[in-house]
Amino acid sequence: MNSEPAPADTPESPRQGPRLPPGQVLTEKWPVLHHGSVPKMDLARWDLRVDGLVADPVRWTWEEFRALPRVQVRSDIHCVTRWSRYDNLWEGVAAAEALRRAGIKPEARFAIVHAEQGFTTNLPLTALLEPGVLLADTHGGEPLTPEHGWPLRLVVPRRYFWKSAKWVRRIELVPADRPGFWEQNGYHNDADPWREERFSDW
Numbered sequence: 001m002n003s004e005p006a007p008a009d010t011p012e013s014p015r016q017g018p019r020l021p022p023g024q025v026l027t028e029k030w031p032v033l034h035h036g037s038v039p040k041m042d043l044a045r046w047d048l049r050v051d052g053l054v055a056d057p058v059r060w061t062w063e064e065f066r067a068l069p070r071v072q073v074r075s076d077i078h079c080v081t082r083w084s085r086y087d088n089l090w091e092g093v094a095a096a097e098a099l100r101r102a103g104i105k106p107e108a109r110f111a112i113v114h115a116e117q118g119f120t121t122n123l124p125l126t127a128l129l130e131p132g133v134l135l136a137d138t139h140g141g142e143p144l145t146p147e148h149g150w151p152l153r154l155v156v157p158r159r160y161f162w163k164s165a166k167w168v169r170r171i172e173l174v175p176a177d178r179p180g181f182w183e184q185n186g187y188h189n190d191a192d193p194w195r196e197e198r199f200s201d202w
């Protein structure tokens, strides 16, 4: 397992190559895929936490989260089940902005993203800090629908879409990598679509 992000993954050296990753088929539909059921959610009880290896663990209510500085990002979706969907317009809060507010400790190397019902996914901290990675609450100018992650999902454009956790509630910064739900169930730890990192070898 390679814990260092590849040099080509850094914003300083954007990936050169085709827009459509190998083995993918373009679609204009937006399939719904997840394990388990769509959670019922009461916004009055919703919160988002950033904790673990941070100086000041934060907990935002929905109102507080909505008051954070916002960004718009247009990005492509690449699902491991071989569909890709171009030009998705997301709006929300940059993951880097949210983490910065909690004060990232130098020992933090990985992030465990926690969603409703115990779902998790893991990413190198550097992957979460890349431009274009955001905590999104709208898609195409409309609030997310429940099945696509309302009220809030992570969007990580440069990884297969299972890393883009729906119904996100917590980002935990940790010193060492820890495979998440799909990563424990046969999916690749790194999930780079241009390297076709679909499934793990173990």
Ligand SMILES: Nc1nc2c(c(=O)[nH]1)N[C@H]1C(S)=C(S)[C@@H](COP(=O)(O)O)O[C@H]1N2
Residues within 6 Å of the ligand: 030, 031, 032, 033, 034, 035, 036, 079, 080, 115, 116, 119, 147, 148, 149, 161, 162, 163, 164, 165, 166, 167, 182
């Ligand atoms: N909380 C949660 N998020 C999840 C999943 C899940 O099972 N639970 N599945 C992932 C997978 S495998 C995919 S392909 C995408 C699908 O997102 P979509 O339904 O919006 O297309 O969500 C990802 N996020």
Ligand SMILES: [Mo]
Residues within 6 Å of the ligand: 033, 079, 080, 081, 161, 162
């Ligand atoms: Mo998936």
